[in-house]
Amino acid sequence: MDELTRSLAWFRPEIALVAGLLLVVIVDSIGGAWRGPVMRLLTVGALGAALAFAFELQAAGAKGMLFSGMTVIDPLSAAFKLVLVAAGLLTVLAFSFRNSRELHGLGQGELFALVLALVLSCLLLAASNDIVMLYLALEMVSITSYVMVAYLKGDRMSNEASLKYVLFGAASTGTMLYGFSLLYGLAGTTSMPGIQEYLAGGIPDANRFAVYAVTLLLLAGFGFKIAAVPFHFWCPDVYQGAPTPVTALLSVLPKAAGLAIALRFFYGTLSVPAANAWDLSGSIDWTTLLMLVSVLTMTLGNVAALTQTNMKRLLAYSSIAHAGYLLMGIVALSENGARGLLIYLAAYLVMNLGAFLVVTLVHLHDGSFDLRDYPGLYRRAPLLTLAMAFFLLSLVGIPPFVGFLGKFYVFAAVIEQGMGIYATIGALNAAVAAYYYFKILKVMTIDPGNEDKPALKLAFADQAWLAAFALANLVPLLFWDRIESWARGALVLYAGR
Amino acid sequence: MIGLQHYLVVSAALFALGVLGLLTRRNAVHVLMSIELILNAANVNLVAFSRYAGGGLGGQVFAVFVIVVAAAEVAVGLAIVLTLYRLRRTPNLDDADILKG
Numbered sequence: 130m131d132e133l134t135r136s137l138a139w140f141r142p143e144i145a146l147v148a149g150l151l152l153v154v155i156v157d158s159i160g161g162a163w164r165g166p167v168m169r170l171l172t173v174g175a176l177g178a179a180l181a182f183a184f185e186l187q188a189a190g191a192k193g194m195l196f197s198g199m200t201v202i203d204p205l206s207a208a209f210k211l212v213l214v215a216a217g218l219l220t221v222l223a224f225s226f227r228n229s230r231e232l233h234g235l236g237q238g239e240l241f242a243l244v245l246a247l248v249l250s251c252l253l254l255a256a257s258n259d260i261v262m263l264y265l266a267l268e269m270v271s272i273t274s275y276v277m278v279a280y281l282k283g284d285r286m287s288n289e290a291s292l293k294y295v296l297f298g299a300a301s302t303g304t305m306l307y308g309f310s311l312l313y314g315l316a317g318t319t320s321m322p323g324i325q326e327y328l329a330g331g332i333p334d335a336n337r338f339a340v341y342a343v344t345l346l347l348l349a350g351f352g353f354k355i356a357a358v359p360f361h362f363w364c365p366d367v368y369q370g371a372p373t374p375v376t377a378l379l380s381v382l383p384k385a386a387g388l389a390i391a392l393r394f395f396y397g398t399l400s401v402p403a404a405n406a407w408d409l410s411g412s413i414d415w416t417t418l419l420m421l422v423s424v425l426t427m428t429l430g431n432v433a434a435l436t437q438t439n440m441k442r443l444l445a446y447s448s449i450a451h452a453g454y455l456l457m458g459i460v461a462l463s464e465n466g467a468r469g470l471l472i473y474l475a476a477y478l479v480m481n482l483g484a485f486l487v488v489t490l491v492h493l494h495d496g497s498f499d500l501r502d503y504p505g506l507y508r509r510a511p512l513l514t515l516a517m518a519f520f521l522l523s524l525v526g527i528p529p530f531v532g533f534l535g536k537f538y539v540f541a542a543v544i545e546q547g548m549g550i551y552a553t554i555g556a557l558n559a560a561v562a563a564y565y566y567f568k569i570l571k572v573m574t575i576d577p578g579n580e581d582k583p584a585l586k587l588a589f590a591d592q593a594w595l596a597a598f599a600l601a602n603l604v605p606l607l608f609w610d611r612i613e614s615w616a617r618g619a620l621v622l623y624a625g626r
Numbered sequence: 627m628i629g630l631q632h633y634l635v636v637s638a639a640l641f642a643l644g645v646l647g648l649l650t651r652r653n654a655v656h657v658l659m660s661i662e663l664i665l666n667a668a669n670v671n672l673v674a675f676s677r678y679a680g681g682g683l684g685g686q687v688f689a690v691f692v693i694v695v696a697a698a699e700v701a702v703g704l705a706i707v708l709t710l711y712r713l714r715r716t717p718n719l720d721d722a723d724i725l726k727g
Contacts, residue, residue, distance in 0.1 A: 313685055
């Protein structure tokens with residue numbers, strides 16, 4: 130009982146989200162035309178409270194296990210919780226039933242409840258300390274995402290995307306679960322620190338092959354969540370079929386939570402802590418495997434994006450490529466790598482949500498996701514085009530924008546570990562990516578067409594959010610030192626000792 | 627005397643059958659059934675390890691959670707198969723082809 134009350138005190142962000150979720154469901158079931166704005170307010174309020182509590186967690190810097198070792202509280206999980214809740218809050222604020230043509234006129238309560246459930250499950254996933262908890266949180270993230278993707282009930286694309294997501298997701302998490310069952314048999318415990326202890330004790334030669342096989346099986350689950358090759362097939366279809374605000378949310382939240390738990394699992398379970406770093410001695414060599422996945426992911430994502438004309442599909446392949454860069458932070462197996470991952474994720478959040486906001490607004494006015502309908506936007510919506518330029522340059526990773534900050538840290542971490550060739554492949558990939566990002570910019574500004582269409586009338590709120598995201602892509606570089614110290618302070622990974 | 631190895635062989639066979647079904651079946655409902663086979667292969671492992679390999683009760687508790695999650699997953703999966711069936715009049719996955727490229 131004592132432990133329970135102590136744990137609940139460190140569980141405030143999650144409690145705020147659960148309260149918001151229940152209130153939204155209750156308000157929605159009361160009925161009445163007034164309930165739309167109220168539910169939006171409740172959702173924003175719950176996410177805002179969770180954000181405040183996450184700040185508090187990070188300021189406290191506590192370390193320890195909660196709920197009999199099921200989850201853990203440490204500065205690293207607090208930092209990830211901050212990023213995850215911020216992603217949810219920004220999405221709910223910037224995207225709405227008003228500015229999304231697809232969601233217009235649909236029931237609101239379910240979507241708000243699902244958003245809160247998704248953020249909640251991502252928080253649980255990022256702080257899991259036991260493979261039972263990890264599996265449950267992973268499935269909760271997946272199941273809420275499946276329903277959100279199928280939100281357009283009468284739309285074939287939305288349903289087809291969701292079906293592909295369900296079958297792919299269930300198959301990969303099932304494979305991962307089989308890996309977990311073998312890992313439990315080897316280590317004799319489901320607790321992640323316990324498994325680390327088993328692996329640190331030196332794996333008997335007879336079991337070495339089994340541990341390799343388990344790592345491969347687990348990779349299916351992690352790879353699916355972060356959309357890494359070869360578990361990425363669902364990603365373009367789901368991003369295209371889902372309503373755009375849902376796509377924006379899915380491009381950030383599950384990926385960030387998946388990377389957080391992958392970091393925790395690969396560093397905190399499959400490696401051995403050494404002085405100020407982690408070590409593979411005694412454990413198996415998973416870095417080479419993950420490096421291969423990362424190289425394939427960024428290359429395939431970038432090459433496939435070159436020929437896309439549907440903006441949602443293009444951004445899907447771009448997000449696959451970014452997953453490849455993000456994995457560099459894990460492969461580095463160092464504090465700098467983990468810091469790079471965290472900074473990259475925060476940057477990825479503002480640039481990706483911004484790009485999806487532009488896509489949503491163009492669809493609201495022109496009813497098209499096709500890049501071939503984008504010419505002339507420079508004249509018709511100067512602010513929108515300028516904001517898109519910021520997001521695209523940030524996605525390329527050009528210096529005055531935050532995308533550069535993220536790339537800088539992950540590449541530096543990889544080079545520091547003596548993986549020069551790996552960093553070179555990453556840099557070459559960034560050059561390929563520049564081609565298709567600049568192509569969008571060229572279509573919007575230089576290409577002829579759409580001379581007869583009137584200017585886009587953007588609502589004030591949409592203009593304000595475009596400006597806010599654009600600034601968020603530029604201003605953080607003025608506070609570089611503060612971001613670095615924030616990420617450095619976040620690097621305490623509590624492994625239950 | 628039936629021991630740990632017998633259970634592991636059964637579960638490996640279940641897992642292999644599930645993967646085979648995933649790769650060869652074209653009917654969405656059959657694919658969902660193959661996924662059930664994979665999940666239950668893991669369950670057999672968990673319970674067997676819990677009984678024979680000194681893993682304590684953890685594995686059995688894990689298996690109960692897996693059963694619950696599998697039910698939730700299949701409920702959502704079947705609901706989506708059903709909506710798609712209403713729109714297209716076929717459960718065949720090869721006909722789900724409007725999203726590609």
